[in-house]
Amino acid sequence: MQLQIKICGLKSKEMVDTAINAGADLIGFVHFAKSPRHLELDAIGELINYVGARAQSVILTVNPTDEMISQYDQLRPHYIQLHGSESVDRVNEIKEKAHARLIKALPVGDFEDLAAVGQYHPLVDWVLLDAKPPKDATRPGGNGEVFDWSILKALDPNLRFMLSGGLNVENVADAVKQVQPAAIDVSSGVERAKGEKDAEKIRRFISQATIASV
Numbered sequence: 001m002q003l004q005i006k007i008c009g010l011k012s013k014e015m016v017d018t019a020i021n022a023g024a025d026l027i028g029f030v031h032f033a034k035s036p037r038h039l040e041l042d043a044i045g046e047l048i049n050y051v052g053a054r055a056q057s058v059i060l061t062v063n064p065t066d067e068m069i070s071q072y073d074q075l076r077p078h079y080i081q082l083h084g085s086e087s088v089d090r091v092n093e094i095k096e097k098a099h100a101r102l103i104k105a106l107p108v109g110d111f112e113d114l115a116a117v118g119q120y121h122p123l124v125d126w127v128l129l130d131a132k133p134p135k136d137a138t139r140p141g142g143n144g145e146v147f148d149w150s151i152l153k154a155l156d157p158n159l160r161f162m163l164s165g166g167l168n169v170e171n172v173a174d175a176v177k178q179v180q181p182a183a184i185d186v187s188s189g190v191e192r193a194k195g196e197k198d199a200e201k202i203r204r205f206i207s208q209a210t211i212a213s214v
């Protein structure tokens, strides 16, 4: 199956067009106030409408309340990305409430962390494997941190996942060839400054990933 590419943390129509025209399959909008990529819900709604059916739209959130889930549903994203410490029970509750499909981010730092992959994988549409945030981090993702991809060799090779964590124009081809993920996700690696996307980096990232995947 063709590699799916998600570009996350977009804040403008111009960058949405850049990502979609370059071949992005999923477009992520961050709803987390501590992030330099944070957008208010009205801005996210406008961008989701702008994406339309050209790509799959994603709202990224961290430990959302029930009220937040219903607010997201009203914006009709294709996916909600849970990037906090949501338990298996909480993911099940959200699954019952939300109309959108779910992506669950899981931090990977060592082999023990892979146990969670087996628990969450049957519940959601994608598990997204990300690096653990640094100790002093103010957010659980979007930190440009890479983890040791060789840990993933211990996963069932039939298990489909999305790889993220510090991917960028320089390392994405190696990541795609070595890890062979079904999908990849990037945020800080295609920015010129924190929270400011770079059109040329987005184009080069998608081109490098696509070439490496065939």
Ligand SMILES: O=C(O)c1ccccc1N[C@@H]1O[C@H](COP(=O)(O)O)[C@@H](O)[C@H]1O
Residues within 6 Å of the ligand: 008, 009, 028, 030, 032, 035, 036, 037, 060, 062, 083, 128, 130, 139, 140, 141, 142, 143, 144, 145, 164, 165, 166, 167, 185, 186, 187, 188, 189
């Ligand atoms: O991007 C953010 O600011 C963010 C905030 C809170 C949770 C997750 C966030 N980003 C996601 O983290 C991964 C890895 O990002 P990076 O490529 O290493 O910068 C990715 O899924 C982002 O969407």
